Amino acid sequence: MNNRLALLLVATLVAVSITSIHSAYAHTSQVIGDYKVEIGWDTEPAIAGLDNAVTVMITPASEEDKSAPPMSDMGNATMGEGSDHVSETEPTNGISGLASSLDVSITVNGKKTTLAMVESEETPGLYIGKLTLDKPGAPTVHVFTTINGTDVEASFHPEAIEDGSLIQATSSDGSVHVDLITTAPSKDEPMDVNIAFKDSDGNLINHVNYDIVATQGETEILNESGVHTHTGQDNHSTEAATSDDPVDVQVKILGIGLPDDPANWSGPKDDVIPIHVTPEFGSIAMIVLGVAIVSIVGFSAKSKIIPKL
Ligand SMILES: [Cu+2]
Numbered sequence: 001m002n003n004r005l006a007l008l009l010v011a012t013l014v015a016v017s018i019t020s021i022h023s024a025y026a027h028t029s030q031v032i033g034d035y036k037v038e039i040g041w042d043t044e045p046a047i048a049g050l051d052n053a054v055t056v057m058i059t060p061a062s063e064e065d066k067s068a069p070p071m072s073d074m075g076n077a078t079m080g081e082g083s084d085h086v087s088e089t090e091p092t093n094g095i096s097g098l099a100s101s102l103d104v105s106i107t108v109n110g111k112k113t114t115l116a117m118v119e120s121e122e123t124p125g126l127y128i129g130k131l132t133l134d135k136p137g138a139p140t141v142h143v144f145t146t147i148n149g150t151d152v153e154a155s156f157h158p159e160a161i162e163d164g165s166l167i168q169a170t171s172s173d174g175s176v177h178v179d180l181i182t183t184a185p186s187k188d189e190p191m192d193v194n195i196a197f198k199d200s201d202g203n204l205i206n207h208v209n210y211d212i213v214a215t216q217g218e219t220e221i222l223n224e225s226g227v228h229t230h231t232g233q234d235n236h237s238t239e240a241a242t243s244d245d246p247v248d249v250q251v252k253i254l255g256i257g258l259p260d261d262p263a264n265w266s267g268p269k270d271d272v273i274p275i276h277v278t279p280e281f282g283s284i285a286m287i288v289l290g291v292a293i294v295s296i297v298g299f300s301a302k303s304k305i306i307p308k309l
Pocket of ligand 1: 206207208228229230231257258259
């Protein structure tokens, strides 16, 4: 722990923050005739400047689906609460083979992009359209396909694209890479945090046990201990931030293994990884430009070397 370890910090910062919308992570679904279409972001929060994907899950609608209100929010099937060892699973009755007839576009700030949809190899009926998110804004996703001669068409409003950053750090022994995707610290709003533990090949590491603490100045805005992420990826939401000031996030990897069997945990043990989340470029730009200007003035990717304390 006395060794100074250089951490690679890659922060992508976008100037001028536009109104952020925070709500529970959700996929949005609609029933169209005999079919149910559910869409969402592959990674939430959806941050401007980062790679992400729109996911579209198409299943037959059950009688229960058909009698439900026309639009409802579904719990995200791929990101369960960290304390659950057994994660939720995707539906198994997805409708396969629609990729070539599936027309999916996303419109943000008046700019429309057509997505190339590829069906998931693991989950039939789950279609994935990768894209790099451009600017913050409220997106509309339009889905059109034909199933057994029937047109299926709907528009959706997934979570807003927000300012934020991707910060990458590594455990002391170099075996675990931590990707932290967060919204920018913003006064009176919670900070949404997506954490992923990956091996050196970029694959998610299963069964990671960890603590996560976030502090802003003297104020602790997140403190969860003994979290188990079965998939290697998890989401946290902080208390409302007290200002736009930087937030320090401390991730402590407790070990890798089943939650009730710490004696046999492998990998880093009690390894503390400090991560600094800063809104610096955005807030400086806001002071210069004033809050009334909503155009994006620039994009900057910064690399920093931060010594481990
Ligand atoms: Cu597990």
